[in-house]
Amino acid sequence: SNSKKILILAGDGIGPEVMGEVKRTLGWFEKRRGSGFETEDGLVGGCSFDKHGVPLTDETMQKAIDADAVLLGAVGGPKWDNLPFKDKPERGLLRLRKDMELFANLRPALVFDALAEASSLKTELVKGLDIMIVRELTGGVYFGSPRGIETLPNGERRGINTQVYTTSEIQRVARVAFELARKRGNKLCSVEKANVMESGVLWREEVQKLGDTEYKDVQLSHMYADNCAMQLVRQPKQFDVIVTDNLFGDLLSDCAAMLTGSLGMLPSASLGAADKGGKRKALYEPVHGSAPDIAGQGKANPLACLLSLSMMLRYSFDQGEDADLLEKAANNVVAKGFRTGDIMAPGCTLVGTKEMGDEILKEL
């Protein structure tokens, strides 16, 4: 068939609520824009553990691999906090990333004009902010071995993880970042701790090599990760595209996300290698977590998940026009003053998850 297969993994906490609005919006695109989507639902995270005893079944894993795109809500919650390491909801997400080989995680940190005041930073420092963080997602300390906890002869225990990167792992994610930089401000900042870690030395060398050969036109700089954490707080607008490893990317992208003051607005895309037809495996998810404190109350902000849908339209299905349409709708709704609790401001109209979805549909 010609229709696009989308696997929907709503996950835990507010995942199902926000995904509900995504489904309604998908429906609109089918009806009004004639997009052919074939959606299927699956379980990941705590909900999968509850039903199947594992955070992700082999069957769902296979469906994710076979899908044209995966949409994910969020995983985790206090209910599963004390599960053994291998059963934790996060393991489901990590397996998806690894087995789909989604090595490039794109995390825009974008400040919506109407929400600039919501940042904890002074408004002038963040107004118009538009950073793209490209985080390596299938390597580094997240997946390196040896790993584990061992008991030493003297009775002490020792916890071990391994940070490891090969040339080709660094190159492929750097290429994604260079390409994105070309389409944006043409500036790339590569981040590691080459002053302390040999894996960082290799990272820097390989990125520099690409900069010296294939991407001479892109303005490349290097920064230590601690300094990057500082500079994000000090003067975030100095950045265009940032490329960094899995662990630094985890911290720095969350830091950058928080600069925008509106976590509930931030989408992300995780991409694999392009096949011969130029198609990439892809998973789209909001940056926010499962927010167990407000789950099931219809209060959650669906916009991050809706903007993840927009990233899917753009990156997986080449529906740039539809993506623009949806982004504009989100912008307008917020500009008109409709706000969920997380981005509420004086003088605005407080709405719930479903009402926010309604407003988006109205805009469309």
Added chain:
Amino acid sequence: SNSKKILILAGDGIGPEVMGEVKRTLGWFEKRRGSGFETEDGLVGGCSFDKHGVPLTDETMQKAIDADAVLLGAVGGPKWDNLPFKDKPERGLLRLRKDMELFANLRPALVFDALAEASSLKTELVKGLDIMIVRELTGGVYFGSPRGIETLPNGERRGINTQVYTTSEIQRVARVAFELARKRGNKLCSVEKANVMESGVLWREEVQKLGDTEYKDVQLSHMYADNCAMQLVRQPKQFDVIVTDNLFGDLLSDCAAMLTGSLGMLPSASLGAADKGGKRKALYEPVHGSAPDIAGQGKANPLACLLSLSMMLRYSFDQGEDADLLEKAANNVVAKGFRTGDIMAPGCTLVGTKEMGDEILKEL
């Protein structure tokens, strides 16, 4: 002799300038307060490499071990950026930490009332901020092996570092943090990525055990490092003491330092284990770096280095009163509107390194 042996390692960049003011202030304490100090100068970092071909000589290393306290300025600069890994200025500092066994790095993130406006965060979010980050300093990925860069049979290269922590390494730094929490707000937040790394699982378990036994009175919580990076930006005042590993501590303490908006004001202490007499090996240094862009111009802010001296008086020599005196002097000078370039604000008086030192002496 009864006098206290201090090894002064001014280092590179602005190190010598700011250390000059520290020496003058030390002189004042000798004369007016009858403190007996025996100081000696040594080289570390790029300046040591230039003179001796290594970033730290064995002789200086031994002097540091024998000293009652070490005062350090800063290391590094573009001149030495392309040295091989083992010759880098940073290796000198890392060797000092390792061979002196300075496992607990205390990094206060404190906002001076007069400087609250200098933060990039909204003033109400940081006014009165007083966080103490306790960073593990001799373990983790900084020192773990195997490490290095190897060439694989297929010609690719692979960079490796090892994150490793033992029970006792975690316990000793956690104890320092618990003790500090007791003297402050009695709240400790332990930070790792236990959802992704087994070394983080061990970290969390060991800290929790101490919380359940020896430190039941301290309010203990746990947080993932990415969330901590977010929370520092969102609502920094929620924290009292944070304890975390070497690498997370590197990023998070720099992020926290930048929240204060006045990096040029922040000291740090690195402490070893207490001997029978209760004495600890110790190194004190400002949080800021060597600032090569303004080095040699007499513009640098000496207050972070002076406040490091104050930490030395307090932690190494039990001269709490003298430490208070010096801190008050720094506070007053800033409150009176004297500012170096880094903290300059409209209506204040711009001063250089030496004038700032003069003002401190006047206050004393």
